[in-house]
Amino acid sequence: MTVTEQVPATATAELYFQVQQFYAHQMQLLDSGRVREWAETFTEDGVFAANAHPEPAVGRAGITTAAQAATDAYAAKGIQRRHWLGMVTVEPRGEDAAFGRCYAVVVETPKGGQAAIRVSTLCEDTLVRENGRWLVQHRQITRDDL
Template sequence: MHAPQRSTRPVDAQLYVEVLQFYARQMPLLEERRLEEFLETMTEDGSIEHVPNGWRIEGRKALLTEMRARRGDPDRPLVGEMSARQARADEVAYYDGIVYRYWFDRMRIEPQSDDVLQVGYQAMVSMTDAAGKVSFEPTTTVQDVLVRQDGEWYTRSRRVTHDSPNWADKIHNPS
């Protein structure tokens, strides 16, 4: 059972739009597999964690190594029916042959200070193959910590909590 959502104090429209624009700039970089540019939107020591039963990777260098190994190329053949966990074990580019999109909703912004925000939202990933077949990853909630440095927002940490405890064992793009 999930804990009830605590109330979030309102943020002004300017801050809300700044955060929306940050994600509108950040996530297409990942979708387009512009990994170095995507990671420049994170702090040098930034981390991404997948729970439950997942993994945590810290630092731009380690994240780049992991993303290069998994993100694949949409113009290559589909990897076939494989789970994220199996792809990691077999060193397979999980997203070969797939165009993926990230969809965010119900964003809650909680300022911790003038330069630190906690941003929570629900997220979904759609995957489209060359034939036009669309499939989805299990839904998630995401908790980001954003920090402002030199007037720009960066992700310090991203914790992705999957709604299914067996999310990493779901067969990728099933036939």
């Protein structure tokens, strides 16, 4: 086996930048409570799967419902959540698709309290470009503690 067979395809600087910008925008939407707009960053038939949930949320409507319930529960407890993504890798999968992989740390800050890391996760996405914008077709979140 040659070295090039062992190493996945590398993203161009432009693709890497686009995915980084996409992730930053997407997480800021969720953390600011703009759930419907966040769900619009998934394809119409998108999937949000996590090892912390018994079943994946499927489709924008399902993803919106699940995310809104979680967002409302944290707001009711006075908790601000922030998602911090790092160690991002991007592999091109054709002209309009890519595989994104990153570590995501979720920080929770109760009103008047100290910020604390809540969970550490691995995020793996199948991304597709539709009408010039990146969308998540399938997201798998794996919490490190489960």
